Amino acid sequence: MEGDYFDCNVAIGSPMAGLVGPCQTAQELLAEMDWCGVGRALVRHVLMKEHSPAVGNPALSTAIAGQPRLVGTWAILPPQTRELPCGADFFAAMRRDGIRALWAFPDEHRYLLNRVTFGRWLDEVAERRIPLFVARHSALRTEPSSMWRDLFALLAEYPSLTLVIAAHGDWGEDRYFRPLLDTYRNLYLDISRYQDDGGLMELAKTYGAERLLFGSAFPETPMGGPRLMLEHCAIGDHARALIAGGNLSRLLAEQVLV
Amino acid sequence: MSATALAARQSALVDAYLAKGYAADCGVIDLHGHFGPWPGIYMPNASEDAMLATMDRCGIQVLVSSGHTALADMALGNPEMATVARRHPGRWYAYLVCNPRYPGELEAQLASFDTEPAFVGLKLHPTMHDYPLDGPAYRPVYEFASERRLMILTHTWGHNELCGPEHLRTVAERYPDVTFLAGHSFHGEFDAGAAVALACPNVYLELTAAYSVRGLVERLVNLVGSERILYGCDLPWFDPHYALGCVLFAHISEDDRRAILRENGLRLLRPQLQKRGVTL
Numbered sequence: 001m002e003g004d005y006f007d008c009n010v011a012i013g014s015p016m017a018g019l020v021g022p023c024q025t026a027q028e029l030l031a032e033m034d035w036c037g038v039g040r041a042l043v044r045h046v047l048m049k050e051h052s053p054a055v056g057n058p059a060l061s062t063a064i065a066g067q068p069r070l071v072g073t074w075a076i077l078p079p080q081t082r083e084l085p086c087g088a089d090f091f092a093a094m095r096r097d098g099i100r101a102l103w104a105f106p107d108e109h110r111y112l113l114n115r116v117t118f119g120r121w122l123d124e125v126a127e128r129r130i131p132l133f134v135a136r137h138s139a140l141r142t143e144p145s146s147m148w149r150d151l152f153a154l155l156a157e158y159p160s161l162t163l164v165i166a167a168h169g170d171w172g173e174d175r176y177f178r179p180l181l182d183t184y185r186n187l188y189l190d191i192s193r194y195q196d197d198g199g200l201m202e203l204a205k206t207y208g209a210e211r212l213l214f215g216s217a218f219p220e221t222p223m224g225g226p227r228l229m230l231e232h233c234a235i236g237d238h239a240r241a242l243i244a245g246g247n248l249s250r251l252l253a254e255q256v257l258v
Numbered sequence: 259m260s261a262t263a264l265a266a267r268q269s270a271l272v273d274a275y276l277a278k279g280y281a282a283d284c285g286v287i288d289l290h291g292h293f294g295p296w297p298g299i300y301m302p303n304a305s306e307d308a309m310l311a312t313m314d315r316c317g318i319q320v321l322v323s324s325g326h327t328a329l330a331d332m333a334l335g336n337p338e339m340a341t342v343a344r345r346h347p348g349r350w351y352a353y354l355v356c357n358p359r360y361p362g363e364l365e366a367q368l369a370s371f372d373t374e375p376a377f378v379g380l381k382l383h384p385t386m387h388d389y390p391l392d393g394p395a396y397r398p399v400y401e402f403a404s405e406r407r408l409m410i411l412t413h414t415w416g417h418n419e420l421c422g423p424e425h426l427r428t429v430a431e432r433y434p435d436v437t438f439l440a441g442h443s444f445h446g447e448f449d450a451g452a453a454v455a456l457a458c459p460n461v462y463l464e465l466t467a468a469y470s471v472r473g474l475v476e477r478l479v480n481l482v483g484s485e486r487i488l489y490g491c492d493l494p495w496f497d498p499h500y501a502l503g504c505v506l507f508a509h510i511s512e513d514d515r516r517a518i519l520r521e522n523g524l525r526l527l528r529p530q531l532q533k534r535g536v537t538l
Contacts, residue, residue, distance in 0.1 A: 021473020021474075021476070036265065198303035222470065232499050
C-alpha cells in the first residue's frame, strides 16, 4: 500500500497559535509524507481559515505550485459580499489553479452554511460534483450537537451535495453521523480523527468502504496514526485501497469544472 | 512521486508494525485502559473478547484497565473489572477506581485491594468525580498507596481547576513513595506538565490522547526524556494502531520508541507482577 495513500485533509502555513508542530511549507509536508509513506495530499492553507479566503486561497495556489503530489483546495464565502469571484468565474479560477475541492469554515468566517445564504451557488457546486469539506470540530463551538444540527439541515437542503465531513472528533460520533450516511449517498467521512477501536471496520462493512476517505488532519495530528490504523484495518485490500486513496481519486476525477 | 516510507527504513519497529501490525520483540505495555460501554460514545469493541482480540492484533502484551462502570459506581464496577482481569493473568490487570465523593464506600473499596490479585494500582478521575486532585478527601487514597508504594493513574488536563500540573505537583511532592501516572500528560498544558515531571521523579507522563498532537511526542522526549513517558490509548476507546502509529512515526530514536511502548511500563509494573509470580 505504500505510496497509494492520498491524504484528504492536510494544511500548510503558519498558524497564529496553537500547534505544537506546524508545517509551514510544501517541502516540509512532502518530507513528512515521505516519512509516513503517503503519496499525495489534498491541501489547504491555514490562511484559508485564519484569514480571509481572498488572501488564503491564492496563498494556497502559490504554496503548492509545481508540486504534482499536492492537490489544492479553496475556501468559500457567501456570494452576497462578493469577496471572491462568483459563479462561473469562480469555477474557471479553480480550473486555472488546479483547485479540486472546497472548504467551508462557517464559524470562523461568520456565516450560515445554508440555502438562504448560498442558494443556487451550492447547487452549482453539487452539479459539478466538487467535494465540499466541512470540519465538524470548531473551536468556537463547545457543543458537538450544534454543528451536527447544521449539517443535518444543510444536507436536507442540498441532498445531492458531495459533502465530506472532516475531523469529526476523537470521541466517535456515530450516533450523529450514521443517520446521515443512511440518508445521503454523496456524504463521505474523513477518518482522520475517527479513532474508535473497531469503528472503521464496522463503518466500512455497514456503509461500504466507498464512503470513507483517508485523512490525517496533519499537522494538527500526526500522519502516522491514521496511516497505521488503516493499514491494519481488517477490511480486505480492496476496501483499504478505496479508503486510502481510491475514493478520493474517483471523486476528483468525476468533477466537471466548466 | 517519492513515497518511500523513510520511517520504515530507519526503524525496525516501524517496519514490523507496517508489515504485521505488531513487533514480536517489543510487546507493548499499556497502562491506561478501560473496559465496557460508555454513555457518550458508541464503542464497537468494548467487550472482554473484543478487547483481547484488539490486544493480540496490535501487539499489546499487557493492559491495565479501570472499568467504565467503576468510574460511575465503585461498588458495582471495581469487582466487575477485577473479575475480567483475573481471567487473564499476565495479560490484563486492573486499577481500583477511587471516588472521593463516597468516603465510606471508598474505604471499603480500598480494603478489597490487598486480596484481589487483579489490582495493581489505583485510578483517580478528578473531573468525572468533580473533586480536586489535591483535595483532602483523596488523603486516604494517597496514604494507602504510599504505604504500599503503589502507582496511581490519574486523569490530568491542562488549564483545569481540578487536575492541572500544580495539583499533581502538590500531591507528588507530599507522597514521594507513590508513583503518579499523569494520564493525558496534562493535555493542552504540556510544558507545565513536563516541568512537574522534571521536578518530581515519581511523576510519569502518559500519552493517551496527547499522542494525537503532532510534535508532542518529540517535544516531551526532548523535555523530560523518553524514560519518563508511558504509552496508553484508553482502550477500548481508541484503536491502538492509531496511537501506536503516532508514537512509531514520531521523529525520535528507536530506543525512545521502545522505552515508551514497553520498557518504562514494564519497569513500573514489574514489582506488582513479581508479587504474583509473573515474569515478563
